[in-house]
Amino acid sequence: MTRIAVLQMTSGIDPEANCATIADAARAAAGEGAAMMFTPEMSLLLDRDRKRAAAHIVSQDRSPFVPRLAALAQETGVTIALGSMAVRHEAGEKSANRSMLFAPGACAPVTYDKIHMFDVDLASGESWRESNAYAAGQAVVSVEDTPIGRLGLAVCYDIRFPALFEALGNRRCDAIAVPAAFTRPTGAAHWHVMLRARAIEAQAFVIAAAQVGRHEDGRETYGHSLVVDPWGEVLLDMGGEAPGLGFCDIDLGRITEVRAQVPALANRREIAKS
Known part of the structure; x- marks a missing residue:
């Protein structure tokens, strides 16, 4: 068994405060024997006021938080899967919604840029145009050697696009991280069923750290950070009310059991495009 920690957050508009929350959680995770900690999408800054947020968004090599998170992983011995930061x-004037994986002793984080942009108009009246400010990522990313095996990276809205998870399944990922800041309406309708479906399709653990509650910028997020096993069983659900740190013990042997029982990855066939 490998213990992981999942940090459910209500991130605000002050990156320093958000970073302090992550640091406290990483130290608590280490104290509970966790080998990895997962945080939500936009852990360090969640602010829909783009003019105000712009003051905090710099290139990765200029960010003060990247070396601090690397040092935190080294200090605690916990691999930190930062859900994402802006x-x-x-290249160009836009930003990237970037996941970063900080391993103790690593000289630089492994990164993944969110591929699918959240450009929607919801029946609730909410309207989002992520592509106005963010450039879409181009590459599928998986990390070979983590405490829970080969880890695939995705972010939030990516969950609605099975082709990405098919690619990660073809790479035989043992686990897939899906950090998120899901809206309440879409979360209530689709969050659990889609995460379970992606875990079943990829025959991998899915670990989804989420934002929760009412944020300083006025938005509300769904929460319910989940860990789902390769059979689609929910091992951890942190609810939709409050931030906090949850723990789950991962049995990697479960992957072999599921893939032997239903060898869907081995039986997969290429479908000709019309």
């Missing part, structure tokens, strides 16, 4: 994109 950084200025290396």
